[in-house]
Amino acid sequence: MRIDKYLAHALNVGRTDVKKMLKAKRVQVDGQIIKDGKFQVTEQTVRVDNRVITYQENFYYLLHKPQGVVTATKDASQRTVMDLFSAADYRADLYPVGRLDKDTTGLLLITNDGPLGHKLLSPKKHVAKTYLATVAGELTLSGLERLRTGLELKNGEQTQPAQVQVREQDPKNEASLVEITIHEGKYHQVKRMFAAISCRVVELKRLTMGSLSLPADLPPGAYRPLTDLELAQLKG
Incomplete structure (x- = not known):
């Protein structure tokens, strides 16, 4: 994978930001300063400002939807479930799996894993x-x-x-x-x-x-990443 794509996804930033990092010699791969965005990364250690950057392809969050927000990624006039995310956790590729009405509360899965989302919503799967x-x-x-x-x-x-x-x-x-x-x-x-x-x-x-349950200690409007066990059960 190209280093610019790797960093843009891992750091949740734009390619322009990555280009500036490379130009400023802030990026290292196995101790070597990298300035070319086309540099290919496989299993090497990637650092930015000497901080190890771990690549994660997919993200999974369990959100307790409150009343008064719409289940959408964006809305011109109303607050959405994505507006509940902090700036650090928000990603443009995240989306809610399925839909809860504006006045309906409860469990909502937020992810960028398209195949899993399709599986959970498929009428053929009969997910409870x-x-x-x-x-x-x-x-x-x-x-x-x-x-x-x-x-x-x-x-x-x-x-x-x-x-x-x-x-x-x-x-x-x-x-x-x-x-x-x-x-x-x-x-x-x-x-x-x-x-x-x-x-x-x-x-x-x-x-x-499906296998996910709304945690009793997760208040309305809050969210957390899925645990490894929850994710394994959901995919299984």
Whole structure:
């Protein structure tokens, strides 16, 4: 790999910045000062200002999405999930895997690993996603059974069977707490599924995606890198 590409990716800077580093004789490979951006790097030790630079191809972050931000890389008028990243961690090639509505909270994977993102979103993979929904309206046994066996949405789309567990049920039908796991990703699917049984989702939080779970100690708006175990399980 060319040294200018290596440093631009590893340091998350532009090629112009790298060119200035090279010209200023700040870059060394195995102790040799390098000024040519075309210099090929294989397994040598690369240093900038005598600091060893380690190359990392892909990055993986688990983010606890708060309410009020949109799931996008950029938006002209609204704050996005990428605006939650510090300047040190932000990279232009990072993107959110999947989408949570502006008012939906919970687990969101941020990465620059395109193949993994495609795998997790592919309808053929049926990656499970678990949500905790605060629901208003009467939760009948027949309505819950329809969720569990698959139902027809108001636009005629058919859903796959979901796993549904009622954690708390309000006898006055003001706000019941329901855990629901789906294996597909239709637009506003969870909200539309409950609407199909005459209920309304008041709050929605994603707890899991595939093997990933939202850590109890990760507050809304915060993020952290995936652990080696989390990444291995996710890829496996």
